[in-house]
Amino acid sequence: MPGTYLPTEYLPVLIFILVAEAFGFGALLIGVVFRPKKPYPEKLMPYESGINPKGEPRTRFAIRFYIIAMLFVVFDVEAIFIYPWAIVFDKIGIFAFIEMVIFILILLIGYIYAWKKEAFVWD
Amino acid sequence: MVSIGFFIYFAFAIVVLSLLVVTRKNPVHSVLWMLLLFFHIAGLYLFLNAEFMAAIQVIVYAGGILVLFLFVVLLMNLREELSIGKYTTFGPTGFTFALGLFVAVSMSLSSFIAAPPGKYSIDLIKQETHIKALGKLLYTEFIYPFEVASLILLVAMIGAIVLAKRRLKS
Numbered sequence: 102m103p104g105t106y107l108p109t110e111y112l113p114v115l116i117f118i119l120v121a122e123a124f125g126f127g128a129l130l131i132g133v134v135f136r137p138k139k140p141y142p143e144k145l146m147p148y149e150s151g152i153n154p155k156g157e158p159r160t161r162f163a164i165r166f167y168i169i170a171m172l173f174v175v176f177d178v179e180a181i182f183i184y185p186w187a188i189v190f191d192k193i194g195i196f197a198f199i200e201m202v203i204f205i206l207i208l209l210i211g212y213i214y215a216w217k218k219e220a221f222v223w224d
Numbered sequence: 225m226v227s228i229g230f231f232i233y234f235a236f237a238i239v240v241l242s243l244l245v246v247t248r249k250n251p252v253h254s255v256l257w258m259l260l261l262f263f264h265i266a267g268l269y270l271f272l273n274a275e276f277m278a279a280i281q282v283i284v285y286a287g288g289i290l291v292l293f294l295f296v297v298l299l300m301n302l303r304e305e306l307s308i309g310k311y312t313t314f315g316p317t318g319f320t321f322a323l324g325l326f327v328a329v330s331m332s333l334s335s336f337i338a339a340p341p342g343k344y345s346i347d348l349i350k351q352e353t354h355i356k357a358l359g360k361l362l363y364t365e366f367i368y369p370f371e372v373a374s375l376i377l378l379v380a381m382i383g384a385i386v387l388a389k390r391r392l393k394s
Binding site for chain 2: 107161181186189193215
């Protein structure tokens with residue numbers, strides 16, 4: 102049930118988040134209050150190492166980045182599944198070992214496929 | 225109760241942030257609001273005594289899946305979301321349907337009965353640690369969904385490679 106449990110051991114994390122937020126927003130607020138504000142067109146221009154900016158700031162990404170990101174997410178999730186397995190491995194025994202081997206073998210098929218399809222090649 | 229207050233905060237924040245994600249015109253803003261949304265969902269998991277889920281929520285969703293979303297946004301190079309009037313205008317028909325659905329769901333909520341608590345009480349999970357309790361269940365009782373998960377991951381991987389490689393060639 103929601104609202105019946107209080108993770109008291111995470112209080113330092115909450116304090117950390119609150120202090121970080123207060124520091125970040127506080128610094129910005131103090132900056133807004135105290136800095137002189139005299140804008141002119143050159144000052145408002147995006148800074149590009151002293152060169153006048155040209156073209157769109159956004160450019161299309163190569164689709165290769167997407168493949169890399171997708172493969173990263175898949176193997177990220179695989180690693181996440183291995184983590185609790187490693188914790189309880191000695192409690193469950195050979196059964197858990199075999200099922201994890203099956204799990205990794207299935208994903209190994211995908212890995213070999215990606216390799217053969219040259220998804221790791223950057224040209 | 226403090227924990228009730230936290231739950232109300234998280235529930236409210238999640239609804240507001242979800243609305244912000246779907247209503248922003250700039251897709252990059254949507255993705256950034258989604259980052260905040262994922263952190264709040266992680267907080268909700270934490271208050272459900274599922275600290276491993278909270279960590280996974282931050283690592284996989286905020287760390288991995290959000291990057292995927294950002295790449296797609298940058299791949300499309302959208303300055304502003306495309307809006308097609310036929311699908312995005314809010315007509316009386318859509319309003320009636322949404323209201324009807326809302327009323328139906330609200331009515332069915334009153335007959336909602338929480339299932340009896342299983343053997344994993346708060347104290348037992350505390351004593352055994354959450355990851356151990358989760359692992360014991362996942363790799364014995366829920367072995368079939370676990371193996372199905374590997375197939376879903378395989379499909380995601382092969383699908384991404386097939387789609388992306390086809391675009392590279394053309």
